[in-house]
Amino acid sequence: xxxHFEHPIVVRSLTKKFGLFVAxxxxxxxxxxxxxxxxxxxxxxxxxxxxxxxxxxLEPTDGNAWVGGFDVRREPDEVKKCIGYMSQRFSLYEDLTxxxxxxxxxxxxxxxxxxxEVRKHWALDxxxxxxxxxxxxxxxxxxxxxxxxxxxxxxHEPPILFLDEPTSGVDPISRRIFWDLIYELSNQGxxxxxxxxxxDEAEHCTRLGLMYGGKLIALGTPTELKQKLxxxxxxxxxxxxxxxAMEVLQAEEWVAETSMFGTAFHVSVQNVPRAGLKIRKILxxxxxxxxxxxxxxxxxxxxxxxxxxxxxxxxxxxxS
Amino acid sequence: MNxxxxxxxxxRQLRRDKRILTVLLFIPGLMLFMFGYALNFDVKHTRFAxxxxxxxxxxxxxxxxxxxxxxxxxxxxxxxxxQIDKRLDGEQVRVVLVIPSRFSYDLxxxxxxxxxxxxxxxxxxxxxxxxxxxxxxxxxxxxKIVMDAFQRSGKTxxxxxxxxxxxxxxxxxxxxxxxxxxxxxxxxxMVTAVISTALSVVRERELGTMEQLLxxxxxxxxxxxxxxxxxxVLSIIATIIILGVGFAxxxxxxxxxxxxxxxxxxxxxxxxxxxxxxxxxxxxxQQVAFMIAAxxxxxxxxxxxxxxxxxxxxxxxxxxxxxxVPARYFLVGLRSIILKGVGIEAFWDQVLYxxxxxxxxxxxxxxxxxxALR
Ligand SMILES: Nc1ncnc2c1ncn2[C@@H]1O[C@H](COP(=O)(O)OP(=O)(O)OP(=O)(O)O)[C@@H](O)[C@H]1O
Ligand SMILES: [Mg+2]
Numbered sequence: 001x002x003x004h005f006e007h008p009i010v011v012r013s014l015t016k017k018f019g020l021f022v023a024x025x026x027x028x029x030x031x032x033x034x035x036x037x038x039x040x041x042x043x044x045x046x047x048x049x050x051x052x053x054x055x056x057x058l059e060p061t062d063g064n065a066w067v068g069g070f071d072v073r074r075e076p077d078e079v080k081k082c083i084g085y086m087s088q089r090f091s092l093y094e095d096l097t098x099x100x101x102x103x104x105x106x107x108x109x110x111x112x113x114x115x116x117e118v119r120k121h122w123a124l125d126x127x128x129x130x131x132x133x134x135x136x137x138x139x140x141x142x143x144x145x146x147x148x149x150x151x152x153x154x155x156h157e158p159p160i161l162f163l164d165e166p167t168s169g170v171d172p173i174s175r176r177i178f179w180d181l182i183y184e185l186s187n188q189g190x191x192x193x194x195x196x197x198x199x200d201e202a203e204h205c206t207r208l209g210l211m212y213g214g215k216l217i218a219l220g221t222p223t224e225l226k227q228k229l230x231x232x233x234x235x236x237x238x239x240x241x242x243x244x245a246m247e248v249l250q251a252e253e254w255v256a257e258t259s260m261f262g263t264a265f266h267v268s269v270q271n272v273p274r275a276g277l278k279i280r281k282i283l284x285x286x287x288x289x290x291x292x293x294x295x296x297x298x299x300x301x302x303x304x305x306x307x308x309x310x311x312x313x314x315x316x317x318x319x320s
Numbered sequence: 321m322n323x324x325x326x327x328x329x330x331x332r333q334l335r336r337d338k339r340i341l342t343v344l345l346f347i348p349g350l351m352l353f354m355f356g357y358a359l360n361f362d363v364k365h366t367r368f369a370x371x372x373x374x375x376x377x378x379x380x381x382x383x384x385x386x387x388x389x390x391x392x393x394x395x396x397x398x399x400x401x402x403q404i405d406k407r408l409d410g411e412q413v414r415v416v417l418v419i420p421s422r423f424s425y426d427l428x429x430x431x432x433x434x435x436x437x438x439x440x441x442x443x444x445x446x447x448x449x450x451x452x453x454x455x456x457x458x459x460x461x462x463x464k465i466v467m468d469a470f471q472r473s474g475k476t477x478x479x480x481x482x483x484x485x486x487x488x489x490x491x492x493x494x495x496x497x498x499x500x501x502x503x504x505x506x507x508x509x510m511v512t513a514v515i516s517t518a519l520s521v522v523r524e525r526e527l528g529t530m531e532q533l534l535x536x537x538x539x540x541x542x543x544x545x546x547x548x549x550x551x552x553v554l555s556i557i558a559t560i561i562i563l564g565v566g567f568a569x570x571x572x573x574x575x576x577x578x579x580x581x582x583x584x585x586x587x588x589x590x591x592x593x594x595x596x597x598x599x600x601x602x603x604x605x606q607q608v609a610f611m612i613a614a615x616x617x618x619x620x621x622x623x624x625x626x627x628x629x630x631x632x633x634x635x636x637x638x639x640x641x642x643x644x645v646p647a648r649y650f651l652v653g654l655r656s657i658i659l660k661g662v663g664i665e666a667f668w669d670q671v672l673y674x675x676x677x678x679x680x681x682x683x684x685x686x687x688x689x690x691x692a693l694r
Binding site: 077 | 322324325326328329332333336337528529531532533534535536537538
């Protein structure tokens with residue numbers, strides 16, 4: 001139980017089973033104050049389940065967690081007082097106006113009228129909705145809704161903030177603005193725990209946990225994680241019929257991994273001299289039309305795929 | 321204290337939901353109006369036939385009492401007893417009067433005589449009402465004979481001190497509308513309480529706002545009470561509207577204690593809200609919640625509570641099921657208070673059953689809620 005008072009979030013062997021299915025499998029990590037801690041993983045990896053346990057709304061099957069120094073099992077009510085939580089399906093009351101939503105969420109968090117007034121204006125500012133107080137929330141574009149939702153979540157200025165896929169379904173510009181807000185909060189000392197599907201967003205995080213099949217398969221800063229691929233060279237390839245091309249390359253014993261990357265795909269190789277040339281040759285021989293073969297900096301996605309494929313399940317628990 | 325924002329929010333959402341407001345405030349009045357006039361249970365123009373074995377002027381004058389009444393329409397004279405069953409079975413008529421051959425003979429000698437009345441009881445409610453009319457006409461006719469006899473005996477200025485008119489207790493003019501008022505109150509309260517709580521909780525879950533409420537420092541009790549108060553207010557307004565319409569159109573007044581009425585109503589409301597919450601812990605979507613509510617609470621309240629059909633006329637198995645319908649107990653209480661004006665001593669057992677039901681449903685709900693919320 002060392003240190004769960006100094007750290008805003010301490011998780012030890014946290015496990016959640018739904019019947020026989022293990023959704024979260026003995027996950028351990030620590031989040032430092034003011035960090036933006038990212039949880040990255042595909043659908044069903046157990047990200048939301050972990051967050052829900054940390055917020056005190058889902059009882060863990062096993063293990064422990066402390067949030068704000070409180071045991072999520074035994075003191076869920078205390079935990080709730082020091083967190084803000086924007087769930088994956090967060091939705092505001094669309095049949096209420098912008099202002100009525102703010103008043104409601106401020107109210108249930110027990111803000112008295114003066115502070116509510118101040119915070120309400122602050123939230124309107126960050127959401128860019130000043131002057132739109134009387135607009136029905138259902139009529140707002142999704143980017144604005146999302147920012148208003150964030151505003152509602154942090155009206156009571158929680159020191160710890162949980163955001164579960166806050167930017168899913170939001171346009172890139174709104175995502176950008178949203179992340180600027182998260183940075184600002186973190187600069188002011190708020191600890192932010194955020195889950196995401198987007199690899200580019202993950203790059204914004206101070207530290208990352210990679211979740212896969214309920215397990216935490218890697219943990220570290222984005223740079224640290226990318227170093228896992230040291231010794232590997234990653235090539236970005238653009239060609240016709242990329243899926244078939246990937247198959248052909250994967251069949252070569254000197255190719256470590258291939259993965260789709262937007263319209264292109266990545267090929268990583270370990271200590272293969274002039275690999276770029278070899279890739280070109282193979283593809284040309286098989287009749288693919290090549291538009292590009294270039295060395296590239298490994299992205300987090302490459303790290304992710306690499307890690308998953310190698311099933312590096314030995315724990316990455318950081319000690320505190 | 322955190323309950324206030326929940327109440328305010330719920331009221332705001334309610335105010336914007338025109339559909340629900342219309343249903344809850346307009347429909348009760350409309351239903352009462354419909355039941356009172358259009359679907360009036362006063363059964364008029366009942367078709368009847370006569371098998372007259374007497375065929376005297378006396379029997380004709382008796383039959384005339386029926387033919388001149390707006391409640392009965394004369395169809396035909398039957399010529400053979402075998403026709404009686406045929407006409408009733410074929411539903412050509414709903415009532416057959418059988419006048420025995422001794423009819424005028426007996427009356428002339430001041431001997432009591434008997435008339436047979438056969439009523440098609442397929443629709444038991446209507447049958448009972450028709451029987452009431454028959455009784456009333458027969459008794460008036462008897463009275464007329466007695467008075468004629470007196471007059472013939474020379475005592476010209478006979479005044480009968482007692483208004484000898486047959487009466488059905490509690491609903492003297494057989495005005496069904498009056499009888500409907502308590503039933504409607506029970507029904508509307510059930511609709512408001514069950515539908516609103518079940519739907520409003522399930523809707524929050526569907527939209528994902530429930531999760532947000534769960535992480536707020538808000539206890540489940542605060543949340544539930546906050547959510548239900550607006551609907552309780554609405555049910556009470558609906559009740560007042562029903563009572564008002566009942567008074568304006570049918571002169572229904574509350575004969576008994578308003579305090580007693582309020583107490584019984586609160587127990588019933590809590591039972592109804594409990595049922596609504598219970599449904600909300602089972603149903604995943606609003607449609608499912610609505611269906612469960614309709615089948616388990618609305619229909620039974622309408623059909624099995626004694627609101628429309630008398631319980632004692634139901635098949636025995638169905639009668640047993642009616643014990644699970646809280647409106648059954650509530651209705652007895654309501655009718656006792658509103659129509660009869662009697663005190664608690666007349667129906668305390670019903671209140672006791674209602675209370676037991678309420679406690680059971682609430683405990684079940686709390687257990688399920690605890691599971692569903694965590
Ligand atoms: N209440 C529940 N009962 C049964 N299984 C559940 C429950 N909640 C989640 N699961 C299962 O647990 C697994 C992890 O779910 P979780 O929502 O944590 O994934 P996630 O990483 O958040 O995925 P996504 O990116 O889709 O949000 C999934 O396979 C899901 O089906
Ligand atoms: Mg999720």
